[in-house]
Amino acid sequence: MKPQPRAGPGDLVALSPRAARSSLAKLIPYAVGVWPLLASALVCILASSLLELSVPWVMGFLLLDTVVKQARLDELPRVVFLLVAIFLGQKGVGFLQDYFQELANQRLVHRLRCDLFHHLQCLPVRFFDRGRTGELTARVTSDIDSVEGFLPTLVDDVVTDAVLLLGTLYFLFRVQPRLTLYVAPTVLVLAFALILFRPRVKRFARRVRAMIGDLAAMASETLAGVRVVKGFLGEDYEVRRFAAQSLQVLRARVGVVTLRSLCYATVDLGVLLGTIIVVSVAAPKVVAGTFSVGALVAYLGYLGKLYGPAKRLSKVNVSIQKTLAAADRIFEVMDLPPEETARVAAAPVLRPAFPAGVSPQSAPGVLFEQVTFSYGGGRPALKDFTLDVAPGEAVALVGRSGAGKTTVVNLLLRFYAPDSGRILLDGVPLDQIPLGELRGQIGLVSQDVFLFSGTIRDNIAYALPTATDEDVVEAARRANAHGFISALPQGYASSAGERGVQLSGGQRQRIAIARAWLRRPRLLILDEATSHLDSESEHYVQEAFDRVAQGRTVFLIAHRLSTLWNADKIVVIENGTIVQAGRHEELLQSAGIYRRLYRLQQRPGPQSRTAEER
Incomplete structure (x- = not known):
């Protein structure tokens, strides 16, 4: 088993608050990017708040003190007109506010989702060695969905309620300044509740997000390995394991709800205190005639609007903490350095990818100079590895499993960087060649071919999206794939199925060869490409290899030594070092x-297998 890679720049680790800006500060630039829509929504919020604040004034001073108390029925139509106008104005402004707000929100979420996905594509392979696909998928989907509530919470709740809160305080002081001074301290109770519960809510919310990510990873892993699960009768075990994880999510979410309820109860306590103060102080004034009934009704109306936004802001605190917990997980990934800068090159000055006299179409020379590399800081996968491959040479890498063969091509593709030593392509160190230029010169056919769920044509053209249909057909012919593709009911428009499940192993390999050939690579890597094929499929694939390898430098990894007889050089690797090198006939003649x-x-029977295992 390949050792786990050591923690490095590409690993997913928790970021300390001192190491990065807060998630809220990182979300602000996304909000600034949609400022015209936000400004329009804010104008609507101000208009809607002013209309809402005018209702208690109309009901208290115009309806009760003027129409009812003074028997001015001639003013009643004006009161009705004002109430209807306020209602219609609120609905019209509310519609515009919802439209501008949702448009701004979806644009923000779209940009954040695309930025996160783009950054994931740019992270080094070392990161994905440790990250789980399901957990990362949860960050791109459910965590982004949670952040979707950021703008509605910020604009609709925070801004709207803040405007109402300030406007209400203004009208309360206008109606009865001294009474308002008695009520104002109760707002401190609300502030205390926010300060007390905010860190706890965020901590619980982050635990819930992490558990949901673990649950998604578990489900993704189980579904991907469904054949193994069914083959070993593991359905009940997987159901129990999933249920246990889901139970942890349940308990964590109940914890969040408990904290939220305690927070709301504390806020309601402040509301009760304020109401008792108003009733106790204002009732005697009304009886004494120093405070009108209309003024009391207006004051109580404004008091409700004071505590209403305050209560909602306490609930907003819970929503914000849940949003920020999801944002923390998103920016935890986005703060990791991308592949090009994850490892700083020893010589930062870039040199041309193709030195003088070297054509982009010619086969490259490759040189490994005393390269040492380890995945987890333990036993090196390669140790003082030196290999010189001439342009156009076909080199076969041979050795037991874990000897270091695949590590050689991983370093050549710059999936990892050597711990020491260097690798040169046409005399240029790999770390001085931009990744795009380097990998654009290499065609890869691996043991486990990955095909996407699109059409066969799309899978072949993945290497060169601008390829024409003629280019795709030519690549398929070179790879011995055109015959079986044409025999399919929809030909090149046939679906490959998820991971290519609708095709046989040999068919998938030939499509992978066509995909690699389509970009006309200067260097071709064939990693255990025939290890799982039957003899007939292996024949077709080997024939395709020979055709597409012409005029290219080739690295060939295979356990079946019979497929390597025509290699220009066979390199035997043992414990990360080269122990033998030569042609097939030469190596057979030496012990x-x-x-x-x-x-x-070559020896059939169980004795052969036992010896190999030893």
Whole structure:
């Protein structure tokens, strides 16, 4: 088993508050990007708040003190007209506010989602060695969905209620300044509730988000390995494991609700105190005739509007903390350095990818100079590895599982960087070649071919999206794939299925070869590409290899040594070092690992398998 990679720039680790700006500060630039829509929504909020604040004034002073108390029925139509106008104005302004707000919100979420996905594509392979696909998917989907409430909460709740709160305080002081001074301290109770519960709510909300990510990872892993689960009768075990994880999510969410209820109860206590103060102080004044009934009704109306926004702001605190917990997980990924800068090159000055006299179409020379590399800081996967590959040479890498063969091509593709030593392509160190230029020169066919769920044509053209239909067909012909593709009911428009499940192993390999050939690579890597194929499929794939490898430098990894007889050079790797090198015939004539492995593969029966296992 390959060792786990050590923590590095690409690993997902929790960021300390001192190491990065707060998630709220990182969300602000996204909000600024939609400022015209937000400004329009704010104008609507101000208009709606003013209309709402005018209702108690109309009801108290115009209706009760003027129409009812003074028997001015001639003023009643004006009161009715004002109430209807206020209602219609609120509905019209509210519609515009919802439209501008939702448009701004969806644009913000779209940009954040795309930025996160783009950054994930730019992270180094080392990051994905440790990250779980399901958990990362949860960050792109459910965490983004949680952040979707950021703008509505900020604009509709925070701004709207803040405007109402300030406007209400103004009218309360206008109606009865001294009484308002008695009520104002109760607002401190609300502020205390926010300060007390905010960190606890955020901590619980973050735990819930992490648990949901674990649950998504578990479901994704189980569904991806459904054949193994069913083959080993693991359905009940997986159901129990999933239920146990889901139960943890349930308990964590109940904890969040409990905290939220305690927070709301504290806020309601402040509301009760304020109401008792108003009733106790204002009732005697009304009886004494120093405070009118209309003024009391207006004051109580404004008091309700004071505590209404205050209560909603306490609930907004819970929503904001849940949003920020999701945002923390998003920016935890986005703060990781991308692949190009994840490892600073020893020589930062870039040199041309193609030195003088080297054509972009010519096969490159490759040189490994005393390269040492380890995945987890333990035993090196490669140790003082030196290999010189001439332009156009086909080099086969041979050795037991875990010897370091795949590590060689991983370093060549710059999926990882060497701990020491260097790798040169046409005399240029790899860390001085931009990743796009480097990988654009390499075609890769791996053991586990990954095909996307689109059409066969789309999968072949993935290497070169601008390719024409003629280019795709030519690539398929080169890879011995055109025959079976044409025989499909929809030809190149046939679906490959998720991960290519609708195709056989040999068919998937030939599509992968066509995909690699389409970009006309200078260097071709074939990593265990025939290890799982039957003899007939292997014949077609091997024939395709020979055709597409012409005129290219080739790195070939295979356990079946019979497929390597025509390689220009066979390199035997043991414990990360080269122990033998030469052509097939030369290595068979000398005692060593290669001859022993070759004879074991030629010897049928269980004795051969036992020897190989030893």
